[in-house]
Amino acid sequence: MISIIRAFQRYYVERSKAIFAPQVERREFMFMDFDDNVRRYISFESLEELRAYLMRMVPKHAYYSVGLYDNPSSRSRSMEGAELLFDIDSTDLGCDLCDRDDLYACRSCGHESMREFSICPRCGSSKILRLDWLNEHCIEAALREVKKVLDILLGDFSIDERDLLVSYTGNRGFHIRVLAGGFIKLGKRERMEIVDYVRGRYFSPERIMKKTEEGYIIPDPSEAGWRGRFSRTLLSLFPDKVLKKEKELLAKISRKELRDVVNEMVERYSAGIDEAVTFDIKRLTRIPNSLHGKTGLRAMTLPLAEFEDFNPFINAVGLSEDPVTVRIEHRVPEFRILDRNYGPFNPGEVVELPVHAAALIVLKGRGSIG
Ligand SMILES: [Zn+2]
Known part of the structure; x- marks a missing residue:
């Protein structure tokens, strides 16, 4: 592991300027080291102090509080607000293509299978390890949801682009942070309402619609928000049931068909966020541009204009090409980093790889160094 820690350290020395935390002096920090020890209630006076800490301590995972505190390292602090955070993780999205490289391994006898099992078919043990992986489909699935959240934040809520921070988590997801003043002050209950809105709940x-003797007058499909989304969905599902009546659109449609439209609208436009994260104002979340300890990839911030073309295996590679030797312990699927393909590898193989590829295998629990 020492060569991976050294590679993390080199990143924090050479790329230290990229590390930041808005209003750094008002946040609590938490770090987990490579032995899985956790340090909490840490605060910094400045970004330079935070960067120096990362270079010196080289954590495996680095987090800050969404909450802003008067005295962040004290346990008797008071919260002055919290950024509004949306967490999208393809692990929760049930994308089969993302999960296709997951591996299940028996801790007792070593039997492994791509198919999920809870009792080992070979030895009967119930100590089963689930080893996930990261592929481009995980990113595509998550990005679709990011786009839905952004449409709502920029369109429905008219939030200024400059008050939004979109970042890759470094693993299978993305974070969207709202830093605008009015949102920072929202309490838990208001955040729950925002979650309901983003999910398209309680839409009636x-x-x-206005009910007339001939049918329903529906909102203009170009309208912002769920009103427009509703009419667009209705038009795409039942184009023959809508006719123009003077300036308005008239839908001759049954109640049952309206239900179908609402269900389809929610399916299309409701964003797959981890709801608990959004209303938890005490949440700790990954420091932008720090390294993720399960991949070695950067939790990098993404300009809004660029996020759709994002590829973590090209854009978020933070570790170097220095060669290290890896002993494969569990099957590794074929993968690609920068311009090179690796694998597939089988248990028992010993391979020499650039540390950025080695880190992915080792941190995903499928191999060890040396
Ligand atoms: Zn077994």
């Missing part, structure tokens, strides 16, 4: 078509 009867409330936005």
